[in-house]
Amino acid sequence: AQKVTQAQTEISVVEKEDVTLDCVYETRDTTYYLFWYKQPPSGELVFLIRRNSFDEQNEISGRYSWNFQKSTSSFNFTITASQVVDSAVYFCALSESPSDYKLSFGAGTTVTVRA
Amino acid sequence: DTAVSQTPKYLVTQMGNDKSIKCEQNLGHDTMYWYKQDSKKFLKIMFSYNNKELIINETVPNRFSPKSPDKAHLNLHINSLELGDSAVYFCASSQVRLTNTGELFFGEGSRLTVL
Numbered sequence: 433a434q435k436v437t438q439a440q441t442e443i444s445v446v447e448k449e450d451v452t453l454d455c456v457y458e459t460r461d462t463t464y465y466l467f468w469y470k471q472p473p474s475g476e477l478v479f480l481i482r483r484n485s486f487d488e489q490n491e492i493s494g495r496y497s498w499n500f501q502k503s504t505s506s507f508n509f510t511i512t513a514s515q516v517v518d519s520a521v522y523f524c525a526l527s528e529s530p531s532d533y534k535l536s537f538g539a540g541t542t543v544t545v546r547a
Numbered sequence: 548d549t550a551v552s553q554t555p556k557y558l559v560t561q562m563g564n565d566k567s568i569k570c571e572q573n574l575g576h577d578t579m580y581w582y583k584q585d586s587k588k589f590l591k592i593m594f595s596y597n598n599k600e601l602i603i604n605e606t607v608p609n610r611f612s613p614k615s616p617d618k619a620h621l622n623l624h625i626n627s628l629e630l631g632d633s634a635v636y637f638c639a640s641s642q643v644r645l646t647n648t649g650e651l652f653f654g655e656g657s658r659l660t661v662l
Contacts, residue, residue, distance in 0.1 A: 465650070468651065469653075471588075475635065475655065475656050475658075476653065476656065477637065477651075477653040477656075478650075479650065479651075482650050521588055521639050523590065527650075531565045533590070534580065534592045534595055534603055535651055536592075537589070537591075539587070539588040539589055539617070540589070540590075542588075
């Protein structure tokens, strides 16, 4: 069963629009970590944020913000006032328990920002 | 200095050949990984090594053989290459012991094309 679901395959917006990427996860562990990674067209994987299961505070970093809701098992990501440089594939990922040795990735959402 | 470096970055070869991809990390991490990213961008773990010991082997054909000579290196050897092996292979590392958060530090990827 998929542990991380990113239902949106592709999103296309015009510059300056806001875009929200959905991420729903599934775990039985009480301790886990959630991540977002960005993969720009150049191909590398860039770490954006890590959240542990005990910290439900939303986070804002510049134009990026994250909304973590344990009640709905969601960890959504919003880009405010999108720019062309935000065009990339965005991956949500889950690490279960401190002894887990791997990240389980969602299928990714391709964001295209048009000028 | 690149934290996680893998070589080669591009590899084009014929079916049936044997090839290797090398990975080195200078972060002092105790765990290293190989992930495969297919043409649909899906990222899936293949192997994980903790202090040179194989921890995860995710139903990968035995044509794939990882080797970890020390905890800073994890190489991937592929025998009898098939068309379906064409993908981008990412090496990653993390610190699991004492401070595991699940965060992975990725190399730039090695794009393998099998003709």
